[in-house]
Amino acid sequence: MSEILTVEGHRAPPTQFVKMLERFDPELRVVWGLGQAAPFPGWVIERRIPGHMKEKVAQAGRDRAANRERFADQYIIDAQGRMVGRRLFDMIPDWHPVYCVMDGDGQPILELGEWVINYLRQPHVYRRTLLGFPELSKRFLREDREEQAAREAKKDDERSDIIAQAVIDHRTEIFPEICGFSGQPSKILEGTEIE
Numbered sequence: 001m002s003e004i005l006t007v008e009g010h011r012a013p014p015t016q017f018v019k020m021l022e023r024f025d026p027e028l029r030v031v032w033g034l035g036q037a038a039p040f041p042g043w044v045i046e047r048r049i050p051g052h053m054k055e056k057v058a059q060a061g062r063d064r065a066a067n068r069e070r071f072a073d074q075y076i077i078d079a080q081g082r083m084v085g086r087r088l089f090d091m092i093p094d095w096h097p098v099y100c101v102m103d104g105d106g107q108p109i110l111e112l113g114e115w116v117i118n119y120l121r122q123p124h125v126y127r128r129t130l131l132g133f134p135e136l137s138k139r140f141l142r143e144d145r146e147e148q149a150a151r152e153a154k155k156d157d158e159r160s161d162i163i164a165q166a167v168i169d170h171r172t173e174i175f176p177e178i179c180g181f182s183g184q185p186s187k188i189l190e191g192t193e194i195e
Contacts, residue, residue, distance in 0.1 A: 013043065017112040021045070024117050029095065033108075036097060039076075042108025045120065046095035058092055098129040 011032045021028050027048045033040030076085040101109050101116055119125060128140045167174060 014112055017116070020114065020117055024120065028098075028120075030112065031095075033097075033100060040100050040108065042110060043101040043112060044097050045099040045101070045116070046097050049094060049096050054092055054094075099125075 013030045013032075018030065021030055025047075029046050029048075030043055031046060033042050033044040036044060074087050075083050076087065078084050099120065101112065103109055128144075
């Protein structure tokens with residue numbers, strides 16, 4: 001399958017998916033995520049920010065002397081922390097990202113289809129992110145962060161259990177100087193007299 005690119009050099013979404021997304025909600029679009037404020041190497045569903053909200057943000061920026069600039073410098077760094085580029089980032093964008101297309105482990109899914117629309121249709125997803133007013137999604141930000149922290153803690157606990165079980169299974173190879181032939185640590189018995 002040949003890859004279709006946009007004028008800017010980003011991947012172009014399949015036309016059929018774009019039509020399905022427009023039928024579902026004409027205020028949504030799908031874009032390649034590397035152009036986002038926080039780059040994502042996959043597809044991102046975005047919602048058009050209503051004009052009255054943009055004007056509200058612009059007015060707040062004009063009222064504060066420190067935030068008069070609409071565009072800010074954004075530095076792009078690689079995995080080693082070196083700066084590889086710089087760009088101007090629009091502080092009052094036309095679109096707000098609402099969903100990064102990824103699996104449960106946070107890995108991007110590159111295939112777009114009806115399943116994405118079905119996911120967006122779910123009441124808990126639509127109510128949290130797709131109401132047409134991005135500030136409403138912030139209402140659930142604390143809950144979402146707590147759920148994410150709980151998932152990460154559960155993964156860490158599972159990893160710790162796997163590592164601990166591996167250490168127990170191979171304790172005589174890992175700690176040969178501490179473990180005796182019986183599996184009991186030999187240092188416990190040092191200095192004790194058995195009568």
